[in-house]
Amino acid sequence: MSVVREAIAGDETDDGMVERVAAGEAGKPVEAGRNVLPIVEGVVLVAALLAPLVLQDYLTVFATRVVILALFALSFDLVWGYAGIMSFGQALFFGSAGYGVALLARDLDITNIFLVLPAGTLIGLTFSLLLGGFLLLGRHPSSVIFVSLGTLTGSYAADRLARGWYYLGGQNGIPSIAPMTLGAYEFSEGPAFYYLVLGILVVVYLLCRFLVRSQFGLALAGLRENEQRIAFFGYKAQHLKAIIFTIGGAVAGLAGSLYAFHEGFVWPNMVGVVVSTQVVLYVLFGGSGTLIGAVIGAVIVEGVSFWLSDNYRDIWPIILGVLLLLVILFRPLGLISFVLGERERVGSFGAKIKEARNAP
Amino acid sequence: MANAFVAAFEILSFGAIIVLIVLGLGIIASMMGIFNFAQGEFVLLGAYITYLAYSKGLPIWAGMVAAPFVVGALGFVLEALIIRRFYAAPIVAMLGTYALGLIIREAVRGLIGGFYLTVPEPIGGSIDIGTIHISAWRFTIIVITLLVMAGCYLLLSRTNFGLRMRATLENPALARASGISTPVMYGATFAFGSALAGLAGALIVPVFSLYADLGLRFLIQGFVAVMVGGVGSFIGPVAGAGVIGTLSAALPWIIAPVVADVLVFVLAIAFIKFRPQGLIAGKGV
Numbered sequence: 031m032s033v034v035r036e037a038i039a040g041d042e043t044d045d046g047m048v049e050r051v052a053a054g055e056a057g058k059p060v061e062a063g064r065n066v067l068p069i070v071e072g073v074v075l076v077a078a079l080l081a082p083l084v085l086q087d088y089l090t091v092f093a094t095r096v097v098i099l100a101l102f103a104l105s106f107d108l109v110w111g112y113a114g115i116m117s118f119g120q121a122l123f124f125g126s127a128g129y130g131v132a133l134l135a136r137d138l139d140i141t142n143i144f145l146v147l148p149a150g151t152l153i154g155l156t157f158s159l160l161l162g163g164f165l166l167l168g169r170h171p172s173s174v175i176f177v178s179l180g181t182l183t184g185s186y187a188a189d190r191l192a193r194g195w196y197y198l199g200g201q202n203g204i205p206s207i208a209p210m211t212l213g214a215y216e217f218s219e220g221p222a223f224y225y226l227v228l229g230i231l232v233v234v235y236l237l238c239r240f241l242v243r244s245q246f247g248l249a250l251a252g253l254r255e256n257e258q259r260i261a262f263f264g265y266k267a268q269h270l271k272a273i274i275f276t277i278g279g280a281v282a283g284l285a286g287s288l289y290a291f292h293e294g295f296v297w298p299n300m301v302g303v304v305v306s307t308q309v310v311l312y313v314l315f316g317g318s319g320t321l322i323g324a325v326i327g328a329v330i331v332e333g334v335s336f337w338l339s340d341n342y343r344d345i346w347p348i349i350l351g352v353l354l355l356l357v358i359l360f361r362p363l364g365l366i367s368f369v370l371g372e373r374e375r376v377g378s379f380g381a382k383i384k385e386a387r388n389a390p
Numbered sequence: 391m392a393n394a395f396v397a398a399f400e401i402l403s404f405g406a407i408i409v410l411i412v413l414g415l416g417i418i419a420s421m422m423g424i425f426n427f428a429q430g431e432f433v434l435l436g437a438y439i440t441y442l443a444y445s446k447g448l449p450i451w452a453g454m455v456a457a458p459f460v461v462g463a464l465g466f467v468l469e470a471l472i473i474r475r476f477y478a479a480p481i482v483a484m485l486g487t488y489a490l491g492l493i494i495r496e497a498v499r500g501l502i503g504g505f506y507l508t509v510p511e512p513i514g515g516s517i518d519i520g521t522i523h524i525s526a527w528r529f530t531i532i533v534i535t536l537l538v539m540a541g542c543y544l545l546l547s548r549t550n551f552g553l554r555m556r557a558t559l560e561n562p563a564l565a566r567a568s569g570i571s572t573p574v575m576y577g578a579t580f581a582f583g584s585a586l587a588g589l590a591g592a593l594i595v596p597v598f599s600l601y602a603d604l605g606l607r608f609l610i611q612g613f614v615a616v617m618v619g620g621v622g623s624f625i626g627p628v629a630g631a632g633v634i635g636t637l638s639a640a641l642p643w644i645i646a647p648v649v650a651d652v653l654v655f656v657l658a659i660a661f662i663k664f665r666p667q668g669l670i671a672g673k674g675v
Contacts, residue, residue: 170666183614190652194648195648347496348497348500355486355490362482
C-alpha cells in the first residue's frame with residue numbers, strides 16, 4: 031500500500047501520469063469522493079433534456095445542430111484525447127457519410143432511419159479504416175506529424191474532389207435532401223429530431239465512456255502518454271491506434287449522416303479543412319480526453335458563435351482565435367480543467383478489483 | 391511547338407511560385423521542427439501590405455520591398471512572444487500556429503471584406519519571342535525565385551550565420567555548449583522564414599489577386615511539398631516544392647483537372663508513406 035502511495039505522491043515528471051494510472055488500476059482509490067465528472071455529466075444531460083421546453087422553435091433547431099456537432103466532437107476526442115492521434119481530417123468521415131446518405135436519399139429514395147444511419151456509420155468506418163490503415167499501419171511506425179498532415183491532406187483532397195465532381199453537385203453540394211423517415215413518420219426539424227439525436231448522443235457517449243474506461247482505454251491512455259513504453263510492454267501500438275481511429279471515424283460518420291438529414295443539404299465544406307479544424311476547436315476549448323469536455327466545447331463554441339454572430343459577425347472569428355491561443359498557452363487541458371482535477375481526468379480503468387487482492 | 395512552350399512556361403512559373411512559398415515553410419520546418427500553420431497567413435500579409443501600398447498611391451515596388459521586412463519583423467515578435475513556448479511539442483505548435491493564422495486571416499478578412507482585390511503587375515505586358523507571348527511578370531517571378539533560392543543557399547552554406555543556424559538544427563545542446571545562442575538563432579530563423587513568406591505573398595498578389603483565403607490555398611500544398619522533399623535540409627523542401635508545383639501544373643494538361651488535383655495529393659501521401667525521409671534525406675545544407 032505504501033508503494034502505491036509513493037507512486038501517487040511521486041514527482042510530476044512525465045512518467046508521473048502513467049504511474050498514477052497504473053496505481054489507480056491496482057485498486058484502492060486513494061482519495062475517494064469529490065467526483066466532479068458525474069456531476070458535470072448529469073448537469074449537462076439535464077440541461078440538454080430541458081432545453082427544448084424553454085427554447086423557442088428556431089433555437090431548438092439550432093440546439094439540434096449543436097447536439098449533432100457534439101457527437102462529432104466526441105469522435106475527435108476519442109482519437110486525439112485518448113489515443114493522441116492528431117486527426118486533422120475528421121471531417122472527411124463526417125462529410126463523406128453525409129454525402130453518402132444524401133446520395134441514398136436522392137438516387138435510391140432510401141430514407142428509413144434504420145437504413146441510413148447504419149449506412150452513414152459504415153461509410154465513416156470504411157473511410158477511416160482505409161485512411162487510418164494506410165497512415166497508421168505498416169512496417170515503420172508513422173510519425174505524429176505525418177499522420178496529422180496526412181489526415182489534413184486527405185480532407186483537403188476530398189474537399190477539392192467534391193467541389194469538382196458533377197455527380198456530387200460540385201460547388202453547390204446536394205440540396206433539399208428528403209427527410210429521414212421511420213415508417214410513415216418523417217423527422218423534420220424540431221423537438222422530435224432533437225430528442226432523437228440527444229438519445230443517440232447519450233447512447234454513443236455511454237459506449238465511449240465504457241470503452242475508454244476499459245482495459246483497452248488504459249492501453250490507449252498509455253499510448254497517449256508514452257507510445258514507446260506501451261510498445262515495449264508488448265502492445266501492438268499501431269493496431270490500437272488504427273482501431274480507435276476507425277471507431278472515431280464510425281462515430282463521425284453517424285454524426286455526419288444525422289447532420290445531412292437535419293440540415294437538408296450537404297456541401298463541399300462538410301468534408302473539408304474548415305469543418306475538420308472546427309471540431310479540433312471544440313475539443314481544445316472544452317478539454318480533450320474527458321469526453322464531456324468535447325460536448326461542452328461544442329456547445330460553448332457554437333453557442334457563443336451563434337449569440338455573437340448577429341452583432342459581431344466580423345470580429346467573432348478573431349476573438350475565437352485569440353481565445354483558442356489563450357487556451358492552448360495557459361489551459362492546455364481546456365475549460366473543463368477549471369472544475370475537473372487531474373486525477374479525475376485520468377480516472378481509473380477496468381473492472382474494480384476486489385479489496386482482498388490488496389491485502390498482504 | 392508554340393503551345394508546348396506556353397505550357398512549359400505555365401508549369402515552370404507555377405512551380406516557381408510554389409517553391410517561393412515553400413522556401414520559408416521549409417526553412418522553419420527543417421531548422422526548427424515546427425510545421426507553421428500560420429505560414430499561409432504570412433503570405434497573405436505580404437500580399438495585403440503590397441495592396442495597401444498600392445491603394446495609398448505608393449508605387450507597387452515599394453510595397454513589395456516593404457512586405458518581407460514587415461512580415462519578418464512580425465514573425466520575430468511572434469516567435470519571441472508565442473512560438474517559443476511550443477518547441478517541445480510539435481502538435482501543440484501546429485495548433486498554436488493555426489490559432490495565430492486564424493487571427494491574422496480573420497483580421498485581414500475584416501479589413502478587406504469578402505472581396506477579390508486586384509493589384510496590377512509592376513511589370514506589365516508580355517515578352518514576345520516570335521509568335522509566343524509570355525507574361526513578363528511571371529517571368530520576373532521565376533527570375534526572383536531563382537535569385538532568392540541561390541541567396542538562401544549561399545546564406546546557409548557559405549556564411550557564418552548559416553553555419554550557426556545549421557549547428558543549432560543538428561545538435562542544439564552542442565551548439566549551446568559551443569557558445570551559439572540557440573534562442574537568438576531560432577528567433578532569427580523564424581523571422582527569416584516569415585520574411586520569405588511575406589516576399590512570396592507580395593510577388594504573387596498580381597497573379598492571384600488578394601482575398602482572405604489566399605494563404606490557405608497554398609498551405610497544404612506547401613506542407614505536402616515539404617514532406618515529399620524531406621524535412622531536415624534546405625534542399626529537400628525546395629526539391630519537393632519543385633516536384634509538387636510541376637505536377638500540380640502539369641497533370642491538368644493530361645487528365646481531367648479535378649482528378650489531377652486529387653491525384654497529386656494521393657501520390658504525394660503514398661510517396662511519403664513509403665519513403666518517410668523524403669526525396670533528399672540527410673543533413674546537408
